[in-house]
């Protein structure tokens with residue numbers, strides 16, 4: 001049974017009832033009392049449509065749960081790399097990590113911009129950034145070390161890599177963006193889920209959050225000057241970061257070449273280090 005098989009008069013009745021029911025002052029009991037008597041055909045169509053909508057909502061919730069699990073998988077991979085690095089070099093390359101699930105309103109907007117309907121299938125097909133993991137490192141070289149080790153893991157498929165560190169955006173934005181697919185094992189299926197990973201340094205993150213604030217303000221006086229000033233801040237941050245990196249490398253290079261005994265002693269001294 002299709003909607004065009006219901007008479008216009010009956011459709012009008014239903015439509016009017018829906019309109020009045022959605023009114024702010026509508027009283028629940030009244031809504032039911034005023035519900036038009038439906039023909040079997042109309043009742044079936046409405047039942048089918050309701051089932052479709054409810055089904056899509058349930059699928060969508062499930063999909064968001066799956067993206068949340070994919071973020072956990074990715075986060076664990078970076079935690080493992082951080083722990084290994086810590087035990088080997090007594091240094092944490094990862095300063096902090098955060099995850100975010102794209103809000104439904106942003107998902108709807110982005111699909112609309114791409115001319116696609118809001119369905120769970122389209123979310124999976126057309127969006128690569130529903131699940132986001134941000135990894136904040138201390139130094140730029142850590143970003144590449146960590147990203148390379150991550151991407152070469154054999155369950156990770158790299159879909160897209162944008163290096164805004166080697167090629168900063170015009171406004172000064174710098175970060176390494178990866179879109180990957182990771183398998184997630186559920187009770188009776190394995191799903192390859194897309195996750196966007198943004199790797200940046202503490203300083204790059206500091207800059208990006210300030211610049212982000214600017215984007216969401218409507219009418220800022222001196223907008224153009226602020227853009228120029230932010231670009232100057234980005235350049236200053238890049239210079240300071242490179243300087244600090246070269247100092248760190250100089251200190252590391254100066255360390256005496258350890259003997260075998262030194263290495264064993266050093267490892268023993270860190271024997272009880274907390275691995276977390």
Ligand code: GTP
Pocket residue numbers: 129162169171173177207208209211212
């Ligand atoms: P969208 O995913 O639609 O944004 O387009 P895209 O895929 O071309 O985006 P891109 O990979 O360049 O950036 C995706 C994300 O990186 C954004 O959602 C932001 O989190 C971040 N980002 C990119 N450019 C900027 C920027 O200029 N400033 C700030 N603060 N963040 C940015």
Ligand code: MG
Pocket residue numbers: 129
């Ligand atoms: Mg994107």
